[in-house]
Amino acid sequence: MTTSASVPADRASASPGGRTVTDRLIEANREYADVFTDPGMDARPVLRVAIVACMDARLDLHAALGLELGDCHTIRNAGGVVTDDVIRSLTISQRALGTRSVVLIHHTDCGLESLTEEFRHELEMEVGQRPAWAVEAFRDVDQDVRQSMQRVRTSPFLVHTDDVRGFVFDVKTGLLREIDPA
Numbered sequence: 001m002t003t004s005a006s007v008p009a010d011r012a013s014a015s016p017g018g019r020t021v022t023d024r025l026i027e028a029n030r031e032y033a034d035v036f037t038d039p040g041m042d043a044r045p046v047l048r049v050a051i052v053a054c055m056d057a058r059l060d061l062h063a064a065l066g067l068e069l070g071d072c073h074t075i076r077n078a079g080g081v082v083t084d085d086v087i088r089s090l091t092i093s094q095r096a097l098g099t100r101s102v103v104l105i106h107h108t109d110c111g112l113e114s115l116t117e118e119f120r121h122e123l124e125m126e127v128g129q130r131p132a133w134a135v136e137a138f139r140d141v142d143q144d145v146r147q148s149m150q151r152v153r154t155s156p157f158l159v160h161t162d163d164v165r166g167f168v169f170d171v172k173t174g175l176l177r178e179i180d181p182a
């Protein structure tokens with residue numbers, strides 16, 4: 001989890017002039033569309049790569065990896081965990097849209113490091129129903145990346161599992177550190 005201590009006040013204020021954050025996004029989109037030109041691409045990623053990453057707000061994949069519009073598939077969730085649904089997306093990415101490489105990116109100071117599977121129990125106590133999904137909390141980010149690589153490499157649904165690499169993104173330095181799969 002992160003703090004909001006360093007967030008500029010004008011960006012953090014919830015409703016300047018009564019606008020919601022979504023209103024602000026819609027306004028930004030109009031400006032985007034004003035200068036947008038049809039890139040004339042089809043749906044197949046130019047670099048034939050799918051990136052699975054944590055949803056963390058400090059990880060700007062396109063900026064951090066020098067990616068441009070149309071270059072890659074980005075599949076994100078809490079932790080960058082290789083769940084069944086991530087395998088679903090990767091399977092479609094490879095079999096229907098031509099990607100061949102998989103890059104996994106977890107990061108330092110991940111919110112999942114401060115949770116445990118007890119979170120599911122607490123949810124059950126609160127709402128009377130235990131979620132079907134695992135929290136996928138972890139203590140060792142390197143080991144978590146290794147497990148994710150292993151899940152991709154051993155999936156029977158994927159056709160390209162020879163170029164699967166895993167990294168930890170440092171939210172303080174912006175640098176990636178590659179994780180040895182062994």
Ligand SMILES: [Zn+2]
Nearest residue numbers: 054056110111
């Ligand atoms: Zn995270």
